[in-house]
Amino acid sequence: MIQKYDFLVIGGGIAGMCYALSVANSGKGKVALVCKTTLDEANTAKAQGGVAAVTNLAVDNFEKHINDTMVAGDYISDLDAxxxxxxxxxxxxxxxxxxxxxxxKNNNGEYDLHREGGHSDFRILHHADDTGFEIQRGLMEAVRQNNNITVLENHYAVEIITQHHLGVQVTRRTNNIECFGAYILNPTTQKVDTFLSKVTLLATGGVGALYSTTSNPVIATGDGIAMAYRAKATVKDMEFVQFHPTVLYNPAETHPAFLITEAMRGYGAVLKLPNGNEFMHKYDERLSLAPRDIVARAIDHEMKIHGLDFVCLDLTHKDAEETKRHFPHIYQKCLSIGIDITKQFIPVCPSAHYMCGGIKVNKNGESSIHRLYAVGECSCTGLHGGNRLASNSLIEAAVYAQSAAEHTLNTIDNYNFNTLVPEWNDEGTLTNEEHVLITQCIREVGEIMSNYVGIVRSDLRLKRAWNRLDLLYEETEELFKRVTATKDICELRNMINVGYLITRQAIERKESRGLHFTVDYPKHAYDQR
Known part of the structure; x- marks a missing residue:
């Protein structure tokens, strides 16, 4: 089945919805918003802390926010971005x-601004401690009310369509690769449909599900990055995987681990060992408000030298009622497992959280493939460099969605649908009866990435990960060619592709920088420039 949409948006978080809303009423054509699950399950909804923006010019300014971002990114960030x-x-x-x-807002009607680790001022806009959920709610309502946007839930993008699918040999040296749309799995028919588009935007989120412990939902399997890479797009900075320093340690839960927002440390929570001893003074003068890479490595080191499964956050010194008001969801979540955060320490540990790299794009959100844009966590704008500054991700998605929308509205009239694109060919494939193989392989990917490509790395660990992933790749590609396309095998395929990219680019960086820390090339343990 062939469908045509002028704007094809793959991904339903803040990036995809902001873009869809920005182009929907332009009169330039129809918009399809494709989500692999339901619209409310995007990773955006899991963000607790807030959105970083300079709104109080009486005390804050752009230069301070720019400098904070460059420092946190270990000066790898693109200054223009x-x-x-x-x-x-x-x-x-x-x-x-x-x-x-x-x-x-506060009693004066001004934004009630928080401060988070790495920020020199109070500039974090928030909605209690469920900011991402509020953003997702507001945008979902706007999208569902817009008659120019067709929302296709539980539809899964399998591949990006380029000249390759027209029989042209496409390599990473091919100039002028073009995107003509995507092959998308229909949940009703279980068939792969052909979606032709004039412009395609990837807003597929992150890669956290590659790791055995993550704050991300299970859907964060790096689909957009993998599809773009297979289509020969440039992918950059994949070695910089951010581990959030503080997720709730709760062995009864797996994916996703419950996030304890960075805003809690901005509010005054102090990192301690279970015995009550502080430790951040050994690693950074900013103590518990140091950037995430430093805090995550410090916690990881303390856990290893003391043989701990977790460290603790202590805010028992803060006013109990104020704490409940600022962090109602965290308070209730902890209370549900027997922890009163106003009286007891919160057990926390680091967890895979955010991908700073991704599909390389320019300031218009354009990838190296013509007519293919990428926005949000699947993209690499250059903003984050070696480490993302807290709460810069949601604002990056919103800003670049607007930039991509403006650019596509100025250029889309130059494009036509490519009607020569063939439909998906699954002739001769069989129904997959070996789901146990896929389940086991997904588990293996999580173990490989967590054990060998985690917070602290080495050449030996990375080489072992490379070899294990290579074997999984060969086995999975062979299975993919034999069976009809399903969401689970496509996700596994993407996870292996992205794991390979993270590992390869980690091997290529012969230094410790930002989130990439290797014992074989230590710039200086816990050096923060």
Whole structure:
């Protein structure tokens, strides 16, 4: 089955929905918003802390936000990209508010701003401790009310369509690769349909599900990055996987681990060992408010030298009622497992959280493949560099969605549908009866990535990961060719592809920098520039 949409948006978080809303009423054509699950399950909804933007010019300014971002990124960040996001952040906040998103305000009617690790000022807009959920709610309502947007839930993108599918040999040296749409699995028919588009935007989120412990939902399997890479797009900075320092240690839960927002440390929570001893003074003068890479490595080191499964956050010194008001969801979650955070320490440990690299894009959100854009966590704008500054991700998605929308609206009239694209060919394939193989392989990927490509790495660990992933790749590709396409085997295929990219680019970086710390090339243990 062939379907045609002028704008094809793959992914339903803040990036995909902001873009869809920005182009929907342009009169330039129809918009399809494709989600692999339901619209409310995007990773955006899991973000607790907030959105970073300079809104209080009486005490804050763009230069301070720019400098904080460069420092946190270990000076690998692209300065132009940083300026682009920081200077356009207030405009993006206004757009979110106009679409129905609410941010908390104080008694004076001004935004109630938080401060988080790595920030030199209070600039984090939030909605209690469920900011991502509020953003997702507001944007979902706006999208569902827009008659120009067709939402296709539980549809799974299998591959990006390029000249390769027209019989042309495409390599990484091929100039002018073009995207004509995507092959998408229909949940009703279980057939792969052909979606032709004039412009395609990937907003497929992150890669956390590659790791055995993650704050991400199970859907964060790196689909967009893998599809773009197979289509020969440039993928960059994949070695920089951010581990959130503090997720709730709760062995009874697997994916996703419950996030204890960075805003809690900004509020005054202190990192301690279970015996009550503080330890961050050994690693950074900013103590518990140091950037995430430093805090995550410090916690990892303390856990290893003391043989611990977790460390603790202590905010028992703060006013109990104020704590409940600021962090109602965290308070209730901890209470559900017998921890009163106003009286007891919160057990926490690091967990895979955010991908700083991804599909390389310019300031318009354009990838190296013509007519293919990428926005949000699946993209690499250059903003994050070696380490993402807290709460810069949601604002990056909103800003670049707007930039991509403006660019596509100015260029889409130059494009036509490519009607020569063939439909998906599954002739001769069989129904997969070996689901146990896929389940086991997914488990293996998680173990490989967590054990060998985690917070602290070495050449030996990375080489072992490479060899294990190579074997899984060969086995999975052979199975993929034999069976009809299903969501689970496509996700496994993507996870292996992305795991390979993370490992390969980690091997290529012969230094410790930002989130990439290797014992074979230590710049200096816990050095933060």
């Amino acid at each position: 940083v300026k682009h996001v920081v200077c356009n952040a207030p405009k993006a906040i206004n757009a979110l508010v106009n679409w129905g998103v609410n941010f908390d």
